[in-house]
Amino acid sequence: MKEHESIAPEKEQKNDQTYSAVIHLLAFTKLFIPLGNFMFPLVLWVPNRKRTFVDHHGKEMLNFQLSTFIYWIALGTIALAGTAIAMVQIDELIQLPRDFRKIGVENDLLPLLIFYIIIGLLGLGLIILELVSTITAALKAGEGERYHYPLSIPFISTQSSSTGGHSSINSATSEPRRETKNEQSTSTDAAADSSPEGDILTT
Numbered sequence: 001m002k003e004h005e006s007i008a009p010e011k012e013q014k015n016d017q018t019y020s021a022v023i024h025l026l027a028f029t030k031l032f033i034p035l036g037n038f039m040f041p042l043v044l045w046v047p048n049r050k051r052t053f054v055d056h057h058g059k060e061m062l063n064f065q066l067s068t069f070i071y072w073i074a075l076g077t078i079a080l081a082g083t084a085i086a087m088v089q090i091d092e093l094i095q096l097p098r099d100f101r102k103i104g105v106e107n108d109l110l111p112l113l114i115f116y117i118i119i120g121l122l123g124l125g126l127i128i129l130e131l132v133s134t135i136t137a138a139l140k141a142g143e144g145e146r147y148h149y150p151l152s153i154p155f156i157s158t159q160s161s162s163t164g165g166h167s168s169i170n171s172a173t174s175e176p177r178r179e180t181k182n183e184q185s186t187s188t189d190a191a192a193d194s195s196p197e198g199d200i201l202t203t
Contacts, residue, residue, distance in 0.1 A: 059157075
C-alpha cells in the first residue's frame with residue numbers, strides 16, 4: 001500500500017513534466033499550421049491548468065508566443081514604412097535630370113540597404129531567440145524545473161502559479177507522510193494501552 005502511494009505522486013510529477021515539455025514544443029506547429037502555436041498548446045494546457053507546474057509552463061509559453069507575435073508585427077510594420085518612404089524618395093529622384101539622378105539614387109540606396117540589413121539581423125535574432133528559448137524551456141520542463149522566457153511580456157499573470165516548484169505534487173506526496181505519522185502515533189497509543197502497566201492502572 002505504501003509503495004503504491006509513493007509511486008502515484010512520482011507518476012503524476014512525470015506526467016506534469018511531459019505535458020509541460022510538449023506544450024513548449026507545440027510552438028513549432030506554427031511552421032505547418034497558421035496560429036498552431038496558440039491553438040494546440042491551449043488544447044493541452046486548459047484541461048491541465050489546475051496542475052501548478054503545467055499551469056506555470058503553459059502561461060509562460062503563451063506569453064512568449066504572444067510577445068514574439070507582436071515583435072514580428074512591429075518589425076514588419078517598420079520594414080514596410082521604411083520601404084514606402086524609400087519608394088517615395090526614389091520616385092522623386094526619377095523625375096530629376098539624368099546627371100543628378102545617378103548621384104541621388106546612389107546616395108539614397110545606401111541608407112536603404114543599411115536599413116534592410118538591420119531589419120534582417122533583427123528578424124534573424126528573433127528567430128534564434130525563439131528557437132533556443134523554446135527548446136530550453138522544453139528541456140527545463142522535462143527536468144522538472146521552471147523557466148521564464150527572455151523578452152516575454154506577461155500578458156497572462158504567472159503569480160498564481162509561482163509559489164513552489166510542484167506545489168500540487170508536493171502536497172500529494174506529503175499526504176502519505178502525514179498518514180504514516182498518524183499511524184505511528186496511533187500504534188504507539190495502542191501499544192501503551194495493551195501493556196501490562198496499562199492493565200494494572202485500569203484495574
